[in-house]
Amino acid sequence: MTGLQDLYREIILDHYRAPRNRGELPVPPAHKVEGFNPLCGDEVVLYLEVEGGVVTDVRTGGQGCSISQASTSMMSAAVKGKSVDDARTLIRAFKALMSIHESKLEGAEGTDTTEADLAGVRLGDLEALQGVVKFPVRIKCATLAWNVLAQGLDESA
Amino acid sequence: MSLDVAAIRADFPILERRIGDHRLVYLDSASSAQKPQVVLDAMDRLYATSYANVHRGVYAIAEEATAEFEAARAKVARFVGAPEAREVVFTRNATEAINLVAHTWARANLGAGDVVVLSHLEHHANVVPWHQLAAERGIELRWIPLTDDHRLDLTGLDALLDGAALLSVTAMSNVTGTIVDVPALAAAAHAAGARVLVDACQSVAQVPVDVTAWDADFVAFSSHKIYGPAGIGALWARAELLEAMPPFLGGGEMIRDVTTEGFTTNDIPWKFEAGTPAIAEAVGMGAAVDYLTAIGMDAVRAHERDLTAYALAALRDRFGDRLRIFGPPDADDRGGVVSFLFDDIHAHDVSQVVDEVGVCVRAGHHCAKPLMRILGVPATSRASFGVYNDRDDVDVLVEALGRAEAFFAL
Structure with a gap:
């Protein structure tokens, strides 16, 4: 089970079994965003409250595989209370961790992100999701929540 | 009219493959079947x-x-x-x-x-x-x-x-x-x-x-x-x-x-x-x-029916109500395709875990999203049988599903 334990690290299973920040927020003032992974049918719903350039509150919904739902939970915990800029940096760092670079996201930033820029970013628990990279078809499960977050931040701006 | 599955398996070179330490248990013929050497x-x-x-x-x-x-x-x-x-x-x-x-x-x-x-x-x-x-x-x-x-x-x-x-x-x-x-x-x-x-x-x-x-x-x-x-x-x-x-x-x-x-x-x-x-x-x-x-298509049908009946019974015996099995309950009304879903485990997680022991089952919406909506599920796991599958393959699947269930137990 070595391969599997790389994918399903204990912290991931913990977030899957006990997802953080589940629920809804009133819209408005919160902004609601949804994303789907057509391959697996994963669904992520995100309620974002952004005030004065800070993600003041986050709630999540949706359904899907353990990786997509754990990633959603871990993302919500990581960005809650962070500035929008820090949240965007975290998105880039997480995408770099997954080794995929979507020009769409980088273009939306208007700045080039280099490895050096990301070197100082602390991913903490999120690094547990790195094992997903060994299972290429599951990468989209892990990145779904982050794509939804990026869309939500753009739309809330 | 039962098939000589051992002889048939010898016709399919890919079945000699191993996935890690495990033999290949190919249960995705409904998606695409493997090819015999004569082809x-x-x-x-x-x-x-x-x-x-x-x-x-x-x-x-x-x-x-x-x-x-x-x-x-x-x-x-x-x-x-x-x-x-x-x-x-x-x-x-x-x-x-x-x-x-x-x-x-x-x-x-x-x-x-x-x-x-x-x-x-x-x-x-x-x-x-x-x-x-x-x-x-x-x-x-x-x-x-x-x-x-x-x-x-x-x-x-x-x-x-x-x-x-x-x-x-x-x-x-x-x-x-x-x-x-x-x-x-x-x-x-x-x-x-x-x-x-x-x-x-x-x-x-x-x-x-x-x-x-x-x-x-x-x-x-x-x-x-x-x-x-x-x-x-x-x-x-x-x-x-x-x-x-x-x-x-x-x-x-x-x-x-x-x-x-x-x-x-x-x-x-x-x-x-x-x-x-x-x-x-x-x-x-x-x-x-x-x-x-x-081989004879009547014999193929009898084989598919037999394996389906065996799989339905084995899955029900092992997992009972914890595993939802879709489709008609009687193998006479169905071909060699069995879709199923655990209450609390997503189909993709199940497929990932059973893959560890060489078992290939499909997970997803199977290009039938209107049907998925009617079934009320985003995805199912699906095992499907070909002429080269036998009851041992079903047993390996059931064991592997048992591992998946234990792995994701709340």
Whole structure:
């Protein structure tokens, strides 16, 4: 089970079994965003409250595989209370961790992100999701929540 | 009539593969079946000895390639009970065969308000072409609903068929395994004045198919599900329908004459086969048909039924109510396809865990999202059986599912 334990690290299973920040927020003032992974049918719903350039509150919904739902939970915990800029940096760092670079996201930033820029970013628990990279078809499960977050931040701006 | 599975397994080189320390347990034949050595050899031999373009050259190997290509067509025709080989049009796959009907027969015959009747079991290949036609022409789509055990609910059939121009249904669901009573549906559709298209993609690999006994008008299927190569499939249609239909793609082979003013079309089936076809793949499909014919489709059906009954019982015994199994409860009503879902474990997680021990099962929506919505689930896991599977494979699956359940236990 070595391969599997790389994918399903204990912290991931913990977030899957006990997802953080589940629920809804009133819209408005919160902004609601949804994303789907057509391959697996994963669904992520995100309620974002952004005030004065800070993600003041986050709630999540949706359904899907353990990786997509754990990633959603871990993302919500990581960005809650962070500035929008820090949240965007975290998105880039997480995408770099997954080794995929979507020009769409980088273009939306208007700045080039280099490895050096990301070197100082602390991913903490999120690094547990790195094992997903060994299972290429599951990468989209892990990145779904982050794509939804990026869309939500753009739309809330 | 039970199959000699040990002998059959020896025909499939891929089954010698190991996944880590485990033998390959391939339970995804409903997606695409593995290929026996005779199919690989037939394609190799054509390329090595007789390959040339077909219906063009006058030299020896061109004549040989053409003869092999057309012999494959005749084999495929016999395999599905077609009265004439010229009623079999080679396509890329079953999807293209259905699209061919939608683009030619349907666009020549259907307009705003005309009705096409589908069922809730359909694969996207038999849904999207009709949505496209609805958007383009304003045709109306009607849907045959399902019973609680995922068979077609025919109580309202007459009303659904009233005024319909086409009934287009699967003969066997790729998700629930449900075997559809095609002759009864075809009779009802014809009585209502509708044409009948059958998606035989699943059933052609699992049950004896006889397009004449079905009394269908169009039947679509592919090679890769009957142990032949991918990249080729077929549309069978009644000769008089094919004669009257406009051509599909334009190009070489499909014409009789071309001038600066226009063109005239070739005879059927070549009228629908523009461009150089998949020649070796056709020969491979012919070899696959020979392989299945030698085993006997009645024996294949008995084998699939036996494995399905065994799998249904084994899954129920081991997991009880914790595992939801879709489709009719009785193996007599279904082909060798079993979709299932644990209450608390996503299908993709299940597939990932069983893959660790070499078990290949599909997870996802199986290109049947309307059906998934009716089942009320985003995805299922699906095990499907081929001629090379046996009860040991089912036992390995059940054990692997037990591991998955333990792994994700709350």
